[in-house]
Amino acid sequence: MLVDPESGRPRAVGAAVLAAGEDLEAELQQEQIETCTRPCHSLEELGAQVRAARAAAAAAAHDVGVALAPLATSPLPVEPTVSPKLRYAEMCRRFGLTAAEQLTCGCHVHVAIDSPDEGVEVLDRIRPWLAPLLAISANSPFWNGEDSGYCSYRAQVWQRWPSAGPYAPFGSAAAYRELVDTALATETVLDEGMIYLEARLSRQHPTVEIRVADVCREPDEAVLVAGLVRALVQTAADAAKRGSAPDPVRTEVLRLAEWRASRWGLDADLLDPRTWQPVPAAKALDAFVEHVTPVLEDSGDLPLVRELIDDLAQRGTGARRQREVLGRTGDLSAVVRDALHRAP
Numbered sequence: 218m219l220v221d222p223e224s225g226r227p228r229a230v231g232a233a234v235l236a237a238g239e240d241l242e243a244e245l246q247q248e249q250i251e252t253c254t255r256p257c258h259s260l261e262e263l264g265a266q267v268r269a270a271r272a273a274a275a276a277a278a279h280d281v282g283v284a285l286a287p288l289a290t291s292p293l294p295v296e297p298t299v300s301p302k303l304r305y306a307e308m309c310r311r312f313g314l315t316a317a318e319q320l321t322c323g324c325h326v327h328v329a330i331d332s333p334d335e336g337v338e339v340l341d342r343i344r345p346w347l348a349p350l351l352a353i354s355a356n357s358p359f360w361n362g363e364d365s366g367y368c369s370y371r372a373q374v375w376q377r378w379p380s381a382g383p384y385a386p387f388g389s390a391a392a393y394r395e396l397v398d399t400a401l402a403t404e405t406v407l408d409e410g411m412i413y414l415e416a417r418l419s420r421q422h423p424t425v426e427i428r429v430a431d432v433c434r435e436p437d438e439a440v441l442v443a444g445l446v447r448a449l450v451q452t453a454a455d456a457a458k459r460g461s462a463p464d465p466v467r468t469e470v471l472r473l474a475e476w477r478a479s480r481w482g483l484d485a486d487l488l489d490p491r492t493w494q495p496v497p498a499a500k501a502l503d504a505f506v507e508h509v510t511p512v513l514e515d516s517g518d519l520p521l522v523r524e525l526i527d528d529l530a531q532r533g534t535g536a537r538r539q540r541e542v543l544g545r546t547g548d549l550s551a552v553v554r555d556a557l558h559r560a561p
Contacts, residue, residue, distance in 0.1 A: 218291060218322060218553075219248055222284040225553025227291050227320065229298035230281050238277025240270065245305055246297040246320045250274055250285075256329070260444045260521055267436045275558040285558040289322045289357035289371040289431035292539065292549040307407060315378060321371040322432035324354060326443045327424035328450040333390040335454055336418045336425045340393070341386040341463040342453035345490035347415050347429045348474035349505050352498060354430035354442055355482035356535030362549060368482030368536035369431050372475065380406050381413040383471035386463050393418065415475075425450060429475075434535030434556055441525040444518050448509035455512070466493065482534045502526055 219234060220227050227248035234250050235241050242251040252274045254266035275285040297320040299305050309316040330336040355368035367373060375381050380400060387393040397412055406412065409420050415429040427446050433439040474488040477495075481487075486495035489504055496504075506513070506522065513519035532538070535556075542555045 218286040218288050218320075219250060219278055219283045220286045220291075220553055220557075222554070222557065223550075224293075225286075225550035226293050227295045227297070228283045230278075230283055231300055233281040234274070234277045234283070237280040238273055241274055241277065243300050243302070244322075245300060245308070245316070247300050248291070248295065248297055248320055249322055250278070260440050260518055263443055264436060264440045267439050271436065271558050286553050286556045287322075287356075287432050287434050287558065288535070288539075288553065288556050289354075289369065290360055290374070291320060292359035292362070292543075292552045294362040295320060304407065308411075311407070312378070319374065319377075321357070321374050323371065323375070323428060324430040324432050324439055324442060326427045326430070326446040327419060327422055328427070328447050329422075329424050330450075330454070331423075333393070333418055335457070337387050337390045337393045338457035339425050339450050339453040340384075340416050340418070341388065342456055342461075343416060343427070343449050344383065344386070344471060345464050345466055345474075346449055346505060346508065347383070347427070348471070348478040349487060349490070349501055350427070350442055350445060351429050351431070351475060352478035352482050352487055353445075353502070353529065353534070354433050354438060355478070356431040356434045356539070358536040358539050359549065359552070364540070364543075367480050368484065368534060369479040371431050372429075372479035375413070378411070378413050380411055382415060383468045383475060384414045384416075385468050386465070431535070434538060435532075437525055437528060438535070441522065441529065444513075444522050444525070445505065445509065448512040448516070448518065448522075449505075451512045451516075452509045464490075482536050483529070484534075484537065499530065 218227055219230055229247035231247040231250055244251050252270040257263040278285045299309055351369055357369050357371040360370045416427045419426045430442050483498040487498050487501040489496040489501055513522055539552050542552045
């Protein structure tokens, strides 16, 4: 979010921040900006890049009199301003308030694949494990100046898009392509970029793209999400090579799991992807780590992932932190100021 550093209110200055910085991208609304990292081989490298990208974006924002707030929704009321692109204008015309109110910030993780066939094998096998990633990243409890009751209200807002959410197994790259072509032929979505599944094949890179997480308040949370995602993708690819079938869990059950993650984050029970029964959030995360432990051990990431999970358990999610600040100050502006990017 691009916000006034004092009032905390979002400011529609995305175009000016883009002109002032490098390696930044426009988003749907002028009150937000997209940062990115280059391909990384280690979580330590990724952490350094996340921090550097945020620092560069914050410097560009400072040059135009605003600050950078890693929040997935605005705690304060806002009427978003659509960025000046024909595609965005058409999205607003076609989708009405869904597009006009869509001021949300997510965290997307790309992991390299060898082929679209391998990518679809991965997509089919990671489905049960996406909801815990949302719970870890939950960082959007407020909407239009009110506590939404959710830890990730961004996830609820995002579900308004007709092409968003969990998905059924595809079975093959050809079947995936058939779904995309059918969706485009309905003339409901504008283009392939609007295939807003929680995970998809990237249009631009030889990767799978996991899109379920909120933008993370802390850089370490983004590193944790990325570390778990990379291990999850490799675990799925390895399972496919062994001939292990994907979990046939229904999409409706995945929606229930995601709703719980959106509602309570790590503050209440999640669904265990092995049994689909409620378990304490800590137990669900233990199951996740156990599921990907062989890959984490091979990459050397297991100690860091466990350390980051322990830190998150001590600190709490971004949503918890936002509510704690509001409880202490009674001031939503203070919630935003508390989250502003600060150089390490």
